[in-house]
Amino acid sequence: xxHVKIIMTQTTYSEEEARTKLNENNGDxxxxxxxxxxxxxxxxxxxxxxPYHQAKLGMIRDSLDKACRDYRNKTS
Numbered sequence: 001x002x003h004v005k006i007i008m009t010q011t012t013y014s015e016e017e018a019r020t021k022l023n024e025n026n027g028d029x030x031x032x033x034x035x036x037x038x039x040x041x042x043x044x045x046x047x048x049x050x051p052y053h054q055a056k057l058g059m060i061r062d063s064l065d066k067a068c069r070d071y072r073n074k075t076s
Contacts, residue, residue: 003029011036 007018010033018032025031050058 003027007032 003022004015004018006029007013007022008015011018013021013036021032021035022029025035
């Protein structure tokens with residue numbers, strides 16, 4: 001299967017965007033997909049003053065805390 005088609009089916013990129021991203025990443029379609037999946041997460045971690053893994057675990061903890069809080073509010 002053509003790499004452009006793979007990128008288009010796995011992302012919201014148009015054919016032109018997929019080709020551009022593929023060229024930017026030297027034909028590595030997996031890197032294009034990884035960048036698409038980690039758009040917001042990576043920028044939040046990079047902006048953090050904490051070490052990478054500590055920031056990532058903090059984000060996971062915050063997400064779980066929010067889920068628990070929402071569940072408690074829903075059942076109360």
